[in-house]
Amino acid sequence: MALREIIIVPDPRLKQVSTPVEGGVTDDLRTLMDDMLETMYAAPGIGLAAVQVGVMKRVIVMDLAREGEPPAPRHFVNPEITWSSEETVPYEEGCLSIPDIYDEVHRPARVKVRYLNYAGETVEEEAEGLYAVCIQHEMDHLNGVLFIDHLSRLKRDRAVAKVKKGRSAKAA
Numbered sequence: 001m002a003l004r005e006i007i008i009v010p011d012p013r014l015k016q017v018s019t020p021v022e023g024g025v026t027d028d029l030r031t032l033m034d035d036m037l038e039t040m041y042a043a044p045g046i047g048l049a050a051v052q053v054g055v056m057k058r059v060i061v062m063d064l065a066r067e068g069e070p071p072a073p074r075h076f077v078n079p080e081i082t083w084s085s086e087e088t089v090p091y092e093e094g095c096l097s098i099p100d101i102y103d104e105v106h107r108p109a110r111v112k113v114r115y116l117n118y119a120g121e122t123v124e125e126e127a128e129g130l131y132a133v134c135i136q137h138e139m140d141h142l143n144g145v146l147f148i149d150h151l152s153r154l155k156r157d158r159a160v161a162k163v164k165k166g167r168s169a170k171a172a
């Protein structure tokens with residue numbers, strides 16, 4: 001396994017739509033997902049989309065285990081949201097590609113998601129709570145959408161400016 005670099009706003013790759021995986025779940029794809037999980041745990045984070053390590057494929061990893069619980073890695077290849085609830089809920093989101101910025105986003109409270117798992121099997125399940133929030137945040141990444149795109153233009157521009165300023169201060 002290997003750590004990969006997480007790309008940060010305003011990297012233009014974060015605004016691109018990722019491409020479906022063709023040919024099923026291969027050993028090369030499993031290596032990518034292993035690397036993504038290692039990178040996500042090191043960050044630390046609870047989810048990561050392949051685009052965030054510069055790979056434009058429709059692949060997501062996630063682990064929602066709480067501190068003290070055993071790891072519970074999840075792998076999503078070509079995920080699709082097949083149903084969303086009318087009811088929405090707010091959640092204070094963060095993003096590893098927008099460091100140190102957190103804000104409230106409203107999203108459907110429950111979704112149904114269909115995807116290929118690590119073994120290449122098709123899974124369809126209903127997500128709620130943090131799982132629903134996180135899968136929608138990560139699916140947004142696959143479509144070139146960031147959580148700050150759900151905020152006002154003023155908040156979005158301020159967030160990007162703050163990240164840029166932080167990075168130039170670190171580089172100096």
Ligand code: K1U
Nearest residue numbers: 044045046047048093094095096097134137
């Ligand atoms: O996609 C990402 O950038 C990862 C992001 C996922 C996410 C967080 C919150 C709501 C929706 C999606 C993160 O993991 S940000 C870091 C984070 O939430 C966290 C870090 C350490 C412990 C617990 C949470």
Ligand code: ZN
Nearest residue numbers: 094095096097
């Ligand atoms: Zn994110």
